[in-house]
Amino acid sequence: MDRDQNILDYLQDRLTAADREAFEAAMAQDGSLAAEVSVMRSVRAQLAAAPKHESADAVWQRLSAEMESRPPAANDDRPPWQQLLKYAAVAVLAVAAWQVTIVPRMGEAPGGFRTASEQPAAFTFQVKFVESATLGEIAAVLGPLGGTITDGPSALGLVRLSFAEAGLRDEALKALEGQVELVEFVAD
Structure with missing residues (x-):
């Protein structure tokens, strides 16, 4: 004492x-x-x-x-795990809300591409696009032609395009040879 x-x-x-x-x-x-x-x-x-x-x-x-x-003091010595549990619950709810509301609206992959498990069409050729070509410009050209990028770009910048029919392939070959501002060269 x-x-x-x-x-x-x-x-x-x-x-x-x-x-x-x-x-x-x-x-x-x-x-x-x-x-x-x-x-x-x-x-x-x-x-x-x-x-x-x-x-x-x-x-x-x-x-x-x-x-x-x-009112009780703000620092009422609650166990810290309760506060962590609140933060974890908020994080789980945010991820769940994202998965339910946003992900379904994100849409499909852009056209003109195929997954690795997909078999490429039998009618193909290779293209080298210019360095400044954007994905949007390439997709805009390939969409009407019915082409799909099935491989590439390789180390040399070559991209393999596939088509469902031989007629579509031939039309695309002629159309891409005329696109000098977007296509560097086309290899059969």
Whole structure:
């Protein structure tokens, strides 16, 4: 126990008989402790003699009610896992909402391409598009021709185009040879 608490316990007769004797012996040896006890006795005597406020109990009741009506502190020492659980739930809901609302609207892959598991058509040729050709420009040319990119670009920049029919292949071959601003060369 600290010194101040011992002094208060001594003045309020809350010490056992053995502790009281030990405290009085300590006061007899330590003059500063005896002086502190003397000061505390005089303060207690003056407070007891002072007139009591006529509505002291009402004031205390009003203060007590005000303190109890306050909301709990923001740092109420909740376990941190509860906050993490909230963040995880928000993340799961966001991913689920994305999958349900956005992904179906994203549409199919752009035309003119095939998946790796798809078998290419039998009618093919290779094309090297100019370096500045964009995917949009290439798709705009291949769409009406009925061509599908089935392989490439290779290390040399060659792209293999496939067609469902020989007639479509021949028409596309002639059409792409005339596209000098987009096609660098066509290899049969």
